Amino acid sequence: MPVYLDHAATTPVLPEALEAYTRAMAQVGNPSSIHSAGQNAKRMLEDARERIAVTLGCQGIELVFTSGGTEAINLGIKGLYWERARAGARRILVPEGEHHATIDTVEWLASYEKADVEWIPLDDQGFVRLDALEAALRREPEEIALLTFLWANNEVGTVQPAERLIALAASAGVPVHVDAVSAYGHLPIDFGGMRARTGSKGQAGLTALSVSAHKIGGPVGAGALVLSRDATVVPLIHGGGQQRQVRSGTQDVAAAAAFAVAASHAESERAADAERLAALRDRLIAGVRAAVPSAVLSGPEPVPAERRTAGEADARLASNAHFTFPGCEGDSLLFLLDAAGVEVSTGSACQAGIPEPSHVLRAMGRGEDEARGALRITMGRTSTDDDVDAFLAALPDAYAQASRAGLAARESALGAR
Secondary structure, three states, X not given: OOXXXXXXXXXXXXXXXXXXXXHHHXXXXXXXXXXXXXXXXXXXXHHHHHHHXXXXXXXXXXXXXXXXXXXXXXXXXXXXXXXXXXXXXOEEEEEOOOOHHHHHHHHHHHHHOOOEEEEEOEOOOOOEOHHHHHHHHHOOHXXXXXXXXXXXXXXXXXXXXXXXXXXXXXXXXXXXXXXXXXXXXXXXXXXXHHHHHOOOEOOEEEEEEEEEOOOOOOOOOOEEEEEOOOOOOOOOOOOOOOEOOOEOOOOOXXXXXXXXXXXXXXXXXXXXHHXXXXXXXXXXXXXXXXXXXXXXXXXXOOOOHHHHOOOOOOOEOOOEEEEEOOOOOHHHHHHHHHHOOEEOXXXXXXXXXXXXXXXXXXXXXXXXXXXXXXXXXXXXXXXXHHHHHHHHHHHHHHHHHHHHHOOOOOOOOOOOO
């Protein structure tokens, strides 16, 4: 069996979630129907909604089911933008290094909806530059449609000080959408508590938050947007208004049921898993540094275990290790490791089959050649010490071969943002 270390892309479906999915699929009934079968389906759906809401610290009415994280992000960003644009607010504040679900969404709004996208720089660890954000928020805040940011970076694992960013926006009267797809299941999420602690009120501050089921052991094709009861957004999809007139379409009861099982399990195991995964991550990082001393860790250094137990927060996801390897292509390393039975990711974008340097690393100030040598190793519920050992055993030979191949000669189609 191959060693799977790409949990940030997707994680194995929890057996209990699969069982819940198949059991729900056997039940007939549209949850919008008023007969008994329909109402039974509705009860199953609403029970799932409430169970997921508990793991996110929100009310059930605030949870809008979507087809996944990408749709949730699109709905949160476009919906808020369209609503705010009615009053002339057209600036969107976006940190560099976001997921493409956000980047492509705001660039579409700029091309077709007259949005003015303002990119907020990152520092060399992947954190949003607070001075730059504060300056952007001070400048004509009434013209800002929203701030959107990635809570935990999907490539390098940097965890943003989310409440600090939200509080800054709330004080300027600006709504915030948080992409929590990579944070869910790894960090405590308390939507209502965060709104209270950051001074968020109405449509100022934390307004929307996106999550996805398949990152926590649920099915692919299921996600949710947490949308404050005080929020007003323009919907993406019309035709029935099944969910608060925000999202239309017959709701997927089976996916919701499986999502709920995965969410409850992930939350109940979150603290213990974080401790276990952090230990695996730290051992993996130490092993990479011993095997390839020239490798450079991307993102913040992990907080040592002895300080974590004293209550100091780790600014890096417990599941994430991301390195750049000088003088070789990340894709070469990926293929060589795959041939050795170890599955990882580069974290870089590919366009038309041409490997491109990571836009996240470029936003962190890394040079193009360095950004091309990226490798992301991410762990999850099923990861073990043996998986880490297998990766560390395969890495030296893979790096030696990839280094001999060197960097491919070609022009990059991706410039620095």
